[in-house]
Amino acid sequence: MTGFSSAHLKSAAAKLAAASEAAADELNTQDGKLGDGDLGITVSKGWREVANTDLPADLGKAFLEASKAFQRVSSSSFGTLIATALMSAAKATKGNESAEWNMVGGLLAGAREAMMARGKGELGQKSVLDMIDALAGATDGIDDPKALLAAVDKAIDETLDAFRDKPNLLGRARMFGEKSVGLDDPGMLAVRRMFDGLKEPI
Template identity: 35%
Template structure:
């Protein structure tokens, strides 16, 4: 696979929805430390809704747009709203690119998602949010043209950014009210991003990395 198609996107969503069977409770537990404790439940509902939309055979612009609408209807949470905005931005971005999208241009999609989430959330890079993870992954895959290289780089970057932000306080959301506590904890959104990537983008790593924190 050297290009991204709506069929590929559909298959990734099936993996994502299936992964939440394992991830829902651990992600709720992680969120409970700094938030409402419902990130896993919200994301399960959201991903099941997206996986239930048959986008196969459509253009990427149409696929991302349809998914953005479905995401907006399935959850009113802050993270869900950010994801909906990210999907809509990617829909707009693909209008000016070839379809299917060459693998080497995947970083462009992530950067459009990053910018949309920053604008909607009124946040900045460095605030210790999922957006920092998206930015790190986009930088890590910039220019890569082979899916195996892209897959490995995304997981490595998502793991590395978690380590890089440990010891820093969260500056947005409910977690900002407990700066000292948040220094020693990972942001739930960043944890979610890394956990999903590890099981979806590069599932063959699951066995070799089973000893790593979930």
């Protein structure tokens, strides 16, 4: 079988959970500078719940169960956005037991659209939406898992660098205006730390 399956999703969730737990204190602290300081708790609880959930073989249903698991333990905005991304993937893969690796870019693009609609956000506002947009662009059409991870790793760092010295314009962080200049957006940083758990193909 080529491509990725429900088993890959479960394996990835365990790695994302471990990486999020390791970075929870850092993410809470960074989030506390621009928000309510619960981002590390949100992502670590969310991915751990996904990792502990039985995922069905149908990939669409697996993404749906993952989305529901994330919702179950986190009603914060960031948690709902991740659940939204997983729901978007559920719709796109419904009825299939696997998906080609070259679909990852499209799934990320779909997640970006769903997250923008849900969070009423736009690109360029220094939020996790910009990060997902960059990842969708960087992974478009790539069908090799190792090449995908390399592209994601590079795009994450480039996006953090590109936005660090801009002000946050979305969500609670926008209240801090110019004080957010020079700080990494906590949501973008959370993506960095989560993907630190995916250095090797799942």
